[in-house]
Amino acid sequence: MPENVTVYVNDLPVTVPTGATVAVAVMLSSNVCRTSVSGEPRAPLCAMGACFECRVEINEVRHLRSCQVACEPQMKIKVGR
Amino acid sequence: MTGLTGTADVLIAGAGIVGAACAWELAKAHLRVAVVDQSFPASGATGAAMGHIVVMDDSEAQFALTRYSQTLWDELRDDLPANVEFDRCGTIWVATDEAELAEVRRKSAYYCERAVPTEILDSAALQNAEPSLLAPLAGGLLVPGDSVVYPAAAAAYFLERAAALGAKLHLGKRITKLGQGTTRLEDGTTLEAGKLINASGQLAAKLTPGIQVKPRKGHLVITDRYPGTVHHQLVELGYLKSAHSVATDSVAFNVQPRKTSQLLIGSSRQYGVEHDKVEPVILSRMLQRAFEYIPKLRALSAIRVWTGFRPATPDKLPLIGPCLEDPTLYLATGHEGLGITTSLATAKLMAAQILNSAPKIPMEPYLPSRQMVADVHA
Numbered sequence: 001m002p003e004n005v006t007v008y009v010n011d012l013p014v015t016v017p018t019g020a021t022v023a024v025a026v027m028l029s030s031n032v033c034r035t036s037v038s039g040e041p042r043a044p045l046c047a048m049g050a051c052f053e054c055r056v057e058i059n060e061v062r063h064l065r066s067c068q069v070a071c072e073p074q075m076k077i078k079v080g081r
Numbered sequence: 082m083t084g085l086t087g088t089a090d091v092l093i094a095g096a097g098i099v100g101a102a103c104a105w106e107l108a109k110a111h112l113r114v115a116v117v118d119q120s121f122p123a124s125g126a127t128g129a130a131m132g133h134i135v136v137m138d139d140s141e142a143q144f145a146l147t148r149y150s151q152t153l154w155d156e157l158r159d160d161l162p163a164n165v166e167f168d169r170c171g172t173i174w175v176a177t178d179e180a181e182l183a184e185v186r187r188k189s190a191y192y193c194e195r196a197v198p199t200e201i202l203d204s205a206a207l208q209n210a211e212p213s214l215l216a217p218l219a220g221g222l223l224v225p226g227d228s229v230v231y232p233a234a235a236a237a238y239f240l241e242r243a244a245a246l247g248a249k250l251h252l253g254k255r256i257t258k259l260g261q262g263t264t265r266l267e268d269g270t271t272l273e274a275g276k277l278i279n280a281s282g283q284l285a286a287k288l289t290p291g292i293q294v295k296p297r298k299g300h301l302v303i304t305d306r307y308p309g310t311v312h313h314q315l316v317e318l319g320y321l322k323s324a325h326s327v328a329t330d331s332v333a334f335n336v337q338p339r340k341t342s343q344l345l346i347g348s349s350r351q352y353g354v355e356h357d358k359v360e361p362v363i364l365s366r367m368l369q370r371a372f373e374y375i376p377k378l379r380a381l382s383a384i385r386v387w388t389g390f391r392p393a394t395p396d397k398l399p400l401i402g403p404c405l406e407d408p409t410l411y412l413a414t415g416h417e418g419l420g421i422t423t424s425l426a427t428a429k430l431m432a433a434q435i436l437n438s439a440p441k442i443p444m445e446p447y448l449p450s451r452q453m454v455a456d457v458h459a
Binding site for chain 2: 055061062063064
């Protein structure tokens with residue numbers, strides 16, 4: 001298994017150690033996971049799948065919890081939505 | 082006049098959308114109206130409902146009532162507050178095969194004869210209108226005049242308008258007896274009114290024993306926000322088979338886009354289940370049905386699942402009018418899955434009967450006396 005994996009956060013490549021969650025990749029490239037209904041930026045809070053604050057779009061599926069998904073090569077992650 | 086001891090011209094049992102619409106209509110006619118509910122507005126079927134304003138053609142009587150009521154919603158739309166989320170998104174009845182396409186053509190001709198605009202969609206047009214649907218499907222029927230509302234907010238608005246005209250709301254008060262111009266509450270209070278309206282939905286038979294209104298359970302799912310996934314209310318044409326089957330539990334594909342970009346996913350129908358718990362087997366069947374039509378729904382997050390009870394009658398028509406044994410008592414219940422659509426027309430028909438004025442559509446098909454006649458001939 002390769003040591004690192006590269007994903008794309010809003011089209012920018014980010015390389016993280018294999019096994020890192022999407023939340024890690026997002027925090028390394030942008031401080032925002034999503035934008036709330038009232039327009040506030042949101043980021044991981046509980047990091048264990050309970051709070052839903054870290055939702056992002058992964059490979060065109062919205063509202064996935066980035067702290068619960070491991071990065072896979074070439075993943076396309078969209079944040080700030 | 083002090084609180085609950087005050088008298089009213091009309092007392093309405095039930096603050097769901099039907100009771101709320103009746104309260105507003107009768108208050109507009111300068112009657113003194115009281116509304117009593119065991120919990121809070123829209124706490125029954127109204128709060129659990131999808132809120133699809135839809136013209137239906139199961140029977141001429143059902144068509145007349147749904148069409149009349151839809152025009153009343155359309156007249157009201159500019160006055161509705163934003164939280165009622167009125168959205169004239171239209172309905173697409175989805176056909177999967179040649180038999181259902183024949184039903185599309187029949188339905189289109191029926192609506193056309195009665196001046197309801199429709200558009201027949203072929204397979205490509207359906208795909209273009211709703212790209213998330215499984216491709217290719219046979220086609221569909223677009224009914225652009227159908228709408229969606231948030232039922233609980235609509236009921237609250239009707240009650241607010243009624244209250245502004247002097248209607249009194251008595252919430253959190255359970256009724257133990259309703260009849261002969263008297264309403265007795267659990268706390269011992271008695272309310273007098275010239276006319277009583279039983280608008281308590283699936284609970285109506287508890288207050289007026291002998292009427293044929295049975296609870297028909299349904300499940301609904303709401304998703305997180307997914308803008309652009311679905312544009313119209315989508316209903317399978319097989320829905321009619323499901324809605325008509327009285328013996329067995331049934332599910333049908335029925336998906337509604339909300340103004341919030343959320344999706345409501347239904348529907349299920351069950352008789353004889355009294356508990357309101359979500360049933361995993363039914364929920365799973367209902368979602369599988371939806372996935373067959375829109376495979377990408379599988380990837381979406383549901384944020385809540387709940388159940389509710391439709392007030393169902395044997396002949397699929399509501400009970401609107403006097404209850405013969407008691408000259409003070411009227412019924413406005415039994416709307417099954419169409420109570421949101423038909424609430425406004427129900428209120429008009431109820432007002433016509435109480436005020437002795439001419440109704441806009443014939444009210445005979447909805448009179449409770451038809452059940453008694455049916456019993457005699459049974």
